Amino acid sequence: xxxxxxxSFAAGKSRSRLRLDNNSSxxxxxxxxxxxxxxxxxxDALACPHCQRDTLAGRxxxxxxxxxxxxxxxxxxxxxxxxxxxxxxxxxxxxPSDRIQESCEREYPGNSEAVTRCRLALTAKAxxxxxxxxxxxxxxxxxxxx
Numbered sequence: 778x779x780x781x782x783x784x785s786f787a788a789g790k791s792r793s794r795l796r797l798d799n800n801s802s803x804x805x806x807x808x809x810x811x812x813x814x815x816x817x818x819x820x821d822a823l824a825c826p827h828c829q830r831d832t833l834a835g836r837x838x839x840x841x842x843x844x845x846x847x848x849x850x851x852x853x854x855x856x857x858x859x860x861x862x863x864x865x866x867x868x869x870x871x872x873p874s875d876r877i878q879e880s881c882e883r884e885y886p887g888n889s890e891a892v893t894r895c896r897l898a899l900t901a902k903a904x905x906x907x908x909x910x911x912x913x914x915x916x917x918x919x920x921x922x923x
Contacts, residue, residue: 873903 807820814828822832871879881895 874900877903 808817809820810816811818811825811828811830811832813830814825816825816827818825818827818832824831877896877899878892881892881899885891885895
């Protein structure tokens with residue numbers, strides 16, 4: 778059995794490579810020093826077995842959950858804004874009574890009595906039209922000509 782030791786410096790961290798060569802198989806174990814207690818630990822360890830502190834690999838594993846939460850918090854308002862921009866024009870912006878009021882105010886500016894009479898007349902017409910439509914629909918559903 779042959780033991781080979783090499784050192785590499787990746788991202789400013791000192792890492793050692795231990796390779797055990799046996800006749801039948803070859804395996805590589807990468808170790809590094811803990812940032813806190815300076816003991817050698819496995820490169821992929823989530824926490825140091827000596828001082829129990831999170832390692833760089835452990836922090837990045839925990840960071841993925843936080844990253845997902847951040848993405849959702851950023852993406853959700855953007856999606857809502859895009860949906861409102863796409864379908865916002867289909868939402869009713871004013872009630873029928875507001876449209877009647879504005880129409881009468883444009884027709885009779887500054888004359889509140891005329892605006893009131895106009896609004897009452899248009900509202901009665903709208904109610905009459907609605908009632909007429911309901912009667913016609915009921916007659917049609919019953920198979921009777923209105």
